[in-house]
Amino acid sequence: MMQQTAEALREFTARYVSHWQQHTGHLPASTDLLGVPSECIISTLNDRVLWQPQPFTLPATLEAVERALDIQLQPEITAFYTTQFAGDMTASFEQQPVTLLQVWSEADFTRLQENLIGHLVMKRRLRQAPTLFVATTDSESEVIALCNLTGEVILEEPGTKKREVLSQSIKTFLNDLQPVSG
Numbered sequence: 001m002m003q004q005t006a007e008a009l010r011e012f013t014a015r016y017v018s019h020w021q022q023h024t025g026h027l028p029a030s031t032d033l034l035g036v037p038s039e040c041i042i043s044t045l046n047d048r049v050l051w052q053p054q055p056f057t058l059p060a061t062l063e064a065v066e067r068a069l070d071i072q073l074q075p076e077i078t079a080f081y082t083t084q085f086a087g088d089m090t091a092s093f094e095q096q097p098v099t100l101l102q103v104w105s106e107a108d109f110t111r112l113q114e115n116l117i118g119h120l121v122m123k124r125r126l127r128q129a130p131t132l133f134v135a136t137t138d139s140e141s142e143v144i145a146l147c148n149l150t151g152e153v154i155l156e157e158p159g160t161k162k163r164e165v166l167s168q169s170i171k172t173f174l175n176d177l178q179p180v181s182g
Contacts, residue, residue, distance in 0.1 A: 001151075001171070005079035008174040012100070013053050016089045019179035027052050028181070030087045038105040040085050053086040058109060068117045069124070076170045077132045077146050081112060091135075091177040093166065098135045098144060100177065122158065131156060134170065146170055 020028045027042055027050040034044070040051040060082035062073055086102040103109045116132055123130050131145035131154065142157050144166065153173040156163040167173035 001169075002075045002079040004171045005076045005169075005174070006083040008171040009080060009083050010053075012091075012174045012177055012179070013084065013086060013089065016091070016179040017052060020181045023181045026050055028087060028089070033087055033104060036104060036108075038085060038108075040087060040104065051087045053084040056082050056084050056103070058082070058106060062113065062116070064113050065116050065120070069120050069130075071120065071130060071148070073132065074146060074148050074151050076151060077134075077148070080134060080146070080170055081109075090180045092180050093144075093173070093177055097138050097180065098177070099137075100135045101133065119158070126159065128161065134173075144173075 017028060020026070029045075029048045029050050031048045033041075033049050033051065034047065038051070039054045039057075041049045042052055043050040060078065062078045062081065065071075066073055081103055084102070085104060085108075087104060088102050089100040091098050091100055101112075103112055119133060120130050130148040132148060133143045133145045134153065135144035137144065137155070142155055145154055145156055146152070147154050151169055152165050153167040153170055154163045154165050167176065
C-alpha cells in the first residue's frame with residue numbers, strides 16, 4: 001500500500017505541475033513560500049517562488065509521531081508525507097476546493113510531525129478515533145484526514161464528532177483529485 005500511495009501522489013503531482021505549465025506557462029508558484037528555504041525552489045521572483053517537487057531525502061518514517069503517542073500509524077500516511085518535498089497543491093475533489101498538504105523542507109518535516117502529534121493528542125483527549133490531516137478545505141473548521149483505524153479519507157471538524165467518508169483510501173482520494181492552478 002505504501003508504494004501505491006507514493007505512486008498516486010507522484011502521479012497527482014505530475015498532473016498538478018503539468019496543469020500549471022499549461023495554464024500559466026511556468027512551474028507552480030507560491031507567494032506563501034517566498035523566503036522559506038527549500039530544495040524545491042527553482043526561481044525566486046519579486047512576489048513568489050516557482051517550485052517543483054524534489055525527492056524526499058530524510059529517512060522515510062513518521063517514527064517520532066508513533067513513539068510520542070505509542071501508536072502505530074497507517075503505512076499510507078508515512079508514504080504520503082515521505083515521498084517528496086513539494087509545495088502545498090490546490091485541487092478540486094468532487095467540485096470542492098482543497099489544498100493538499102505537503103512537506104516543503106527538512107525543517108518543515110519536523111514542524112509537520114509536531115503538528116500531527118498535537119492533532120493526535122487532541123483526538124485522544126476527546127476520545128475520538130485517531131486521524132492524520134492530509135488536506136485543508138475552504139472552511140477553517142474542517143480538514144481532510146486519514147482515519148488511522150480504517151485507512152479511509154474523511155472530512156472532519158476537529159473537536160467535534162462530525163465526519164464524512166470521502167474515499168476508501170488515500171490512493172483513491174489522490175486519483176480523484178483534479179489539479180487547480182492558483
